[in-house]
Amino acid sequence: MGSGFGVTLKLSESFCRPHPSSQSFNCCYIRYTPIYYPSAPKSENCGKVEPLPVPQLQVYSMATERHQAGLEIFEYLTTNAYQIQEQVLEEILNRNARTEYLRGFLNGQCDKQLFKKNVPIITYQDVEPYINRIANGEPSDILLAEPLTGFYRSTGTSGGQPKLIPSIDEEDKLVLRDTLIESVIRKHFGDLDKAGKRMELMFAKPEIETPSGLMARTATTVLFKRSSFINILPKLYTSPIETIFCLDTNQSMYCQLLAGLIQRDEVVRIGSIFASAVLRAIKCLEDRWKELCSNIKTGHVSDWITDSGCRNALSLILKPNPDLADSIENICGCESWEGIIKKLWPKAKYIGAITTGFMSQYTAALEFYSGGLPLVSSFYVCSEAMCGINLEPLKRHADVSYTIVPNMAYFEFLPVKKDCPTIFPDQVGVSHQESKEMKSNNEAIEPVDLVNVEPGQCYELIVTTSAGLYRYKIGDILMATGFHNNAPQFQFVERQNVILSIDAEKTSEADLSRAVTKAKALLDPLGFLLTGYSSYADTSSTPGYYVLFWELKRKESNDTKELDPKIMVECCSRMEESLNYTYKVYRKENTIAPLEIRVVKEGTFDALMDYYVSQGVSMSQYKAPSCIKSKEVMKILDSGVIGKFSNPEIRF
Known part of the structure; x- marks a missing residue:
């Protein structure tokens, strides 16, 4: 999910920071990519990484120009995918080769071939003891030279158990990620931020303090606490911040729906991270639309909403509006709810939510309710790393491919010994695409680099990150579908362990x-x-x-x-x-x-x-x-x- 604020793009060595000469929302510098940190401690026998020469772009003041610059940055990243991947790995090794974990495999050296030869491919269970030691108070240099800022806490609903994923301050990457996503959306839908607001269903969770004092948070909670997000929230979103951080999910959902209905004429896009949350909102609306209309008609929120933050926030926007309540009642009181989303929010241009992978089970219901609005899966991201973005958001969900963003992590791809399924609806259950000829069973299957994947082949994704994960199996099976410039594109197939x-x-x-x-x-x-x-x-x-x-x-x-x-x-x-x-x-x-x-x-x-x-x-x-x-x-x-x-x- 993009942060939503416009950004002024400049390819430079400066860290991303607000533009000092303006108070608008559209003022933030971002540099090209955090390949080299001049202040980072270097391991012995490890030299300084020289970044690729980056073509300079002027600072753009208009939103259209800024997001065109975002597309140009992505073209640069994907064109130079091999060199950038080499730099990413070299920088990670330069910084972390003498950590306890890597020292056992590299003896303090930074050689990339030695890394691929000696460092094992691992799962979470392999690295969990090191993470637990840090969470329990040992120094973070067990895994990485840079101090941790906390942990991401995965949901655990895919693999069975929540995980603690090390995190560091990578604000520049987050800004770049958001800019790339928003640039693609703007290319296809125009500048929706000028046209109205987003009704984005967002739910923060309480932070958990580990014995070390470091906090464990969900990735979305980290996003919602960013000052840049909080600053632009009233301008670009319908949900007050208090409703997002309400600990009672039912109250939070109800209040976010109420706020979205009050501002229905301003809503230009609707969504959540996953399709399941959007459908849950529709179910809440089905169960409580009469109550919601009563709140709008009288200007008073229901008594069962006891969260003070929610009540106070809604009191600022909830005024008696019988005409609006009657309009919503007429729409919701019909015999069929087919197209209800478009009827309630007539200016909406699309529904933004991940509908690929196991989320595809919700697409038929969403299409029924959508009224023909496109279902847009903008990105492929996990707790461990930002992986890819969807360059063609108007494609049907089964055809969506994500283009890997080469500077977000070091990516390897382990070929999977199986037929890789075609996953188009008109071929479901009928045919399988034969996988490429694999090595014989007597040979170990080795992972391939990002630029060497073969379209039609299935792979398990492996990442090496700046936050201390080395050759780590995400657990996702992807099918290579082609390339954008020199960066591969993938369809999500399945979770490996399910x-x-x-x-x-x-x-x-x-x-x-x-x-x-x-x-x-x-x-x-x-x-x-x-x-x-x-x-x-x-x-x-x-x-x-x-x-x-x-x-x-x-x-x-x-x-x-x-x-x-x-x-x-x-x-x-x-x-x-x-x-x-x-x-x-x-x-x-x-x-x-x-x-x-x-x-x-x-x-x-x-x-x-x-x-x-x-x-x-x-x-x-x-x-x-x-x-x-x-x-x-x-x-x-x-x-x-x-x-x-x-x-x-x-x-x-």
Whole structure:
């Protein structure tokens, strides 16, 4: 998500800081890239890194010119991707080769080839003991020379457990990231910041202090606390800062919706980090639109909103407005909510939210509610690193590729020994793109550099960062789709560690998504939307079997049509027919029992989200688990089951 403020771009050696001669929001210098820090301590035998010569650009005063400069910077970065990657790694080694962690592999040397030969590829479990030592009070030079400013706290909903990711002060990178994203958006949609405001649903979480005194925060909370964000919030966003930092997620959501409705004629874009939060907002609106209208009509917020910050902030913008309340009532009181977002916010140009990967399960519902607004996934980012941006935001979600930003980290790509799926809707469940010929099983598969990936091949992403992660496996599987200049582009395929398995078969997140997509197509003409799903492998009996939890919603509010059991049984068959060859073999041999779909009542997946939020997950970063690993989560989903369906017949 971009920070939203315009920036004056200048390629220089100066650190990003407000322009001293102006008080406007459009005054911030950014340098090209933090390749070399003159004040950084250097390890022995490590020389100074000389940055690439950067073509000078004048300081632009007009917004259009500034963001054109942002596009030029990106062209420069991607054209010189190889040199920039070499510099990024060299600078990291120059600074950190004598840290405890790297010294054991490099003996204080900064040689890049020695780094690739000796430093192992790791997962979080490998580096966790070092991170815990720092969190418990040991010096940060265990991992990196520069003092840590804190930790990012990942949600844990993808991999099962939250992680502490080391962070340092990289404000210049954040400004550059935001500028690049906003430059692309402005290229396709114009200067929306002049046209109106963003109704962005944002949810901060409390900070956690580690024994060392360093704070652990979600990445979004770090963003929301940036002074640059707080300064431009009233000008560019509908949500008051108090609603973002309200600790009660339900009050926060309600108040942000109320603020967005009050300012509905100013809203030019709508969104959140993930599509799941946007749909949760629509559900809140469906449940409480009459109450929201009453608040607008009377000018008083509901009594159950007890957070003083929310009440005080809303009192500044909430005045009696019967005409606005009547308009919203007329829209929300219709039989169908198809296109409701565009009807309520008629000036909105797009919905900004990540809809790739496992978030793709929410796209059908979002498209139903959107009224034709484009769904824009602007960036690919994780707690460990900013990775890529979407240069073609108007592409349909299944076609989105992210272009790697070469100066954000040192990237390596580990080829995956598997068929890499095509992930276009019209091919889902039908075909697989053959992977490139891999090395023989007797040879170790080595990661390749950023400029050497091959389109059509799947890779697991590995990053080396300035914050002390070295050859660290993110856990994401990506498919290379091409290049922009010399920087590769990727589609997100799946999380590496999310699979279902009963015996020797392995069903990945992408496999599961394809099967669900093919099966749920049977429900579309019947007026039902699949609004959420998850899964687990039930091995409590023999043979074990796959269980899918589906939450369904009627498109028409007055539709009393019951779910046809025969259709649901057919959905089970469609899913099994769409799974991989090994699954089908074991299913035929009765090593695996018939797949089961359990339909849960509406609101069950909201309850699941509420559970994770109560455990410290930010709603802004929430991702529903595709594969359940928690007994508590299982109880929540099982408590909502209203129907179970399976088909013992084998049709393949």
